Amino acid sequence: MLHVCGEIDMASAPQLRQEVVGLVDRGEPDLVLDLTEVAFCDSTGIGVIVAAVKRARTSGGEVRVVCVNERLLEMFAITRLDRVFDLFEAVDDAVAPTSTREVI
Amino acid sequence: MLHVCGEIDMASAPQLRQEVVGLVDRGEPDLVLDLTEVAFCDSTGIGVIVAAVKRARTSGGEVRVVCVNERLLEMFAITRLDRVFDLFEAVDDAVAPTSTREVI
Amino acid sequence: MDADGGVELEIPAHSEFLSLVRAVVATAAALDPRLGDERIEDLRLAVSEATTNAIESHAQLGSEERIAIRCDLGDDRIEVEVQDHGEGFDPDSLAPLPPPTDPERLEYEHGLGLPLMRVLADETRIRTGADGTAVSLVVYTTPPGRS
Amino acid sequence: MDADGGVELEIPAHSEFLSLVRAVVATAAALDPRLGDERIEDLRLAVSEATTNAIESHAQLGSEERIAIRCDLGDDRIEVEVQDHGEGFDPDSLAPLPPPTDPERLEYEHGLGLPLMRVLADETRIRTGADGTAVSLVVYTTPPGRS
Numbered sequence: 001m002l003h004v005c006g007e008i009d010m011a012s013a014p015q016l017r018q019e020v021v022g023l024v025d026r027g028e029p030d031l032v033l034d035l036t037e038v039a040f041c042d043s044t045g046i047g048v049i050v051a052a053v054k055r056a057r058t059s060g061g062e063v064r065v066v067c068v069n070e071r072l073l074e075m076f077a078i079t080r081l082d083r084v085f086d087l088f089e090a091v092d093d094a095v096a097p098t099s100t101r102e103v104i
Numbered sequence: 105m106l107h108v109c110g111e112i113d114m115a116s117a118p119q120l121r122q123e124v125v126g127l128v129d130r131g132e133p134d135l136v137l138d139l140t141e142v143a144f145c146d147s148t149g150i151g152v153i154v155a156a157v158k159r160a161r162t163s164g165g166e167v168r169v170v171c172v173n174e175r176l177l178e179m180f181a182i183t184r185l186d187r188v189f190d191l192f193e194a195v196d197d198a199v200a201p202t203s204t205r206e207v208i
Numbered sequence: 209m210d211a212d213g214g215v216e217l218e219i220p221a222h223s224e225f226l227s228l229v230r231a232v233v234a235t236a237a238a239l240d241p242r243l244g245d246e247r248i249e250d251l252r253l254a255v256s257e258a259t260t261n262a263i264e265s266h267a268q269l270g271s272e273e274r275i276a277i278r279c280d281l282g283d284d285r286i287e288v289e290v291q292d293h294g295e296g297f298d299p300d301s302l303a304p305l306p307p308p309t310d311p312e313r314l315e316y317e318h319g320l321g322l323p324l325m326r327v328l329a330d331e332t333r334i335r336t337g338a339d340g341t342a343v344s345l346v347v348y349t350t351p352p353g354r355s
Numbered sequence: 356m357d358a359d360g361g362v363e364l365e366i367p368a369h370s371e372f373l374s375l376v377r378a379v380v381a382t383a384a385a386l387d388p389r390l391g392d393e394r395i396e397d398l399r400l401a402v403s404e405a406t407t408n409a410i411e412s413h414a415q416l417g418s419e420e421r422i423a424i425r426c427d428l429g430d431d432r433i434e435v436e437v438q439d440h441g442e443g444f445d446p447d448s449l450a451p452l453p454p455p456t457d458p459e460r461l462e463y464e465h466g467l468g469l470p471l472m473r474v475l476a477d478e479t480r481i482r483t484g485a486d487g488t489a490v491s492l493v494v495y496t497t498p499p500g501r502s
């Protein structure tokens with residue numbers, strides 16, 4: 001599980017990418033990415049999430065993205081990525097997949 | 105009693121000056137000026153307070169300035185205005201002058 | 209765009225200045241009381257995307273030149289122009305993103321910036337050439353077409 | 356001052372842009388992790404004072420020219436320069452404020468800006484002439500005199 005907070009942009013994305021991809025590669029292909037505390041995220045940040053999902057699926061896993069921020073949900077919708085991977089309303093939903101509920 | 109909030113600078117000072125001076129002139133020479141909610145104040149704002157005190161004293165009254173913001177207290181100290189008029193920690197102290205306590 | 213009525217900002221072409229650009233755009237936009245928080249946020253994000261592309265274009269050339277951001281508060285609109293001295297590009301020849309159902313979609317970590325700008329801003333204009341690119345992003349402050 | 360490493364902002368000489376200048380200075384200063392909130396606030400207020408004077412100097416001339424604010428993040432300092440095209444003044448011939456015990460003190464609603472800048476900034480430099488004034492405000496990011 002990775003809680004991300006603050007702003008994800010070109011300045012902070014490289015570090016986040018390293019962390020996320022590192023976690024998946026070190027055997028956590030079923031990663032929960034908690035974006036609840038993210039104050040700002042642009043397309044560079046979205047790119048990091050895409051990279052994580054791809055990496056995880058290659059290892060047979062899945063990244064579960066937790067997100068309530070309306071702006072971020074909108075961005076996932078505009079980029080159609082809400083169809084590419086699942087978005088969860090709360091960490092609990094993402095952790096216990098049998099009881100999950102999709103947001104969009 | 106006047107509660108001031110927000111930022112007092114060259115942009116907002118004219119309106120505040122009108123209100124404060126208006127109150128004093130309309131027969132409230134014993135005005136409590138509550139700066140507790142002021143987020144920013146520069147020398148233009150300080151100038152308005154000086155104008156109010158002067159105006160009130162001319163009518164035989166006094167302006168009581170309520171201020172807890174450390175930055176503002178510092179500004180009153182740097183400009184030596186803490187010696188020119190009294191500063192109060194809370195509205196209650198300023199309203200009941202017999203039990204007041206000076207801050208600086 | 210009225211060159212004299214607006215705010216102009218120049219930054220080094222480094223990503224650490226993105227947050228500053230966002231702060232300027234949000235503060236400038238907030239000067240217009242007609243613009244709600246949502247629209248300010250739209251503009252802030254769109255400008256952040258355009259500035260990210262501008263910074264990237266300088267990095268590709270190893271250029272140490274600066275990037276200019278101009279905010280103009282018009283009668284019925286806020287217009288922000290982001291200008292770089294990169295080598296330009298052809299907006300019409302960018303490959304479209306694969307549909308979300310295509311597994312290939314995950315190969316595309318990039319290419320989201322321009323589509324986002326076009327959705328977020330009410331107008332997006334791109335002037336680009338070998339000397340650089342200027343992206344204009346417009347958000348209306350009053351409903352358009354009512355005059 | 357390194358002209359290429361910093362942030363440059365140009366604003367119309369109107370008081371409504373003061374909050375924008377403060378936001379830029381605070382955001383630029385926050386890029387240096389060594390600067391605490393207190394010092395950022397010192398710089399923000401000092402620059403607000405200098406910009407207020409610059410705006411006033413243009414208003415006196417009825418000038419529609421813009422005011423430039425440059426922020427430079429140096430190795431050991433942040434330097435902000437506020438430049439106007441007003442008619443200048445003589446900083447040495449300003450009348451000192453009466454002491455606080457003097458009843459006359461209340462006649463002075465003005466004249467607090469420069470004294471405040473000098474206390475808040477670690478260095479205050481004024482270059483002024485008939486073409487305008489440039490006020491440089493410096494805040495140290497590392498304790499000075501340790502090199």
Ligand SMILES: Nc1ncnc2c1ncn2[C@@H]1O[C@H](COP(=O)(O)OP(=O)(O)O)[C@@H](O)[C@H]1O
Nearest residue numbers: 261262265294296297318319320321322323341
């Ligand atoms: N200002 C610019 N200068 C040069 N090329 C640009 C500029 N803006 C966009 N481009 C080109 O258009 C492509 C798509 O941009 P965009 O949709 O923002 O996605 P991304 O920046 O993530 O690649 C970029 O990869 C780049 O090749």
Ligand SMILES: Nc1ncnc2c1ncn2[C@@H]1O[C@H](COP(=O)(O)OP(=O)(O)O)[C@@H](O)[C@H]1O
Nearest residue numbers: 408409412441443444465466467468469470488
């Ligand atoms: N940038 C400037 N251009 C012209 N005159 C200035 C400038 N800055 C300061 N002054 C002069 O110095 C005086 C004192 O300035 P200051 O201490 O900031 O107080 P205030 O601005 O409240 O008068 C001003 O009244 C003005 O005459």
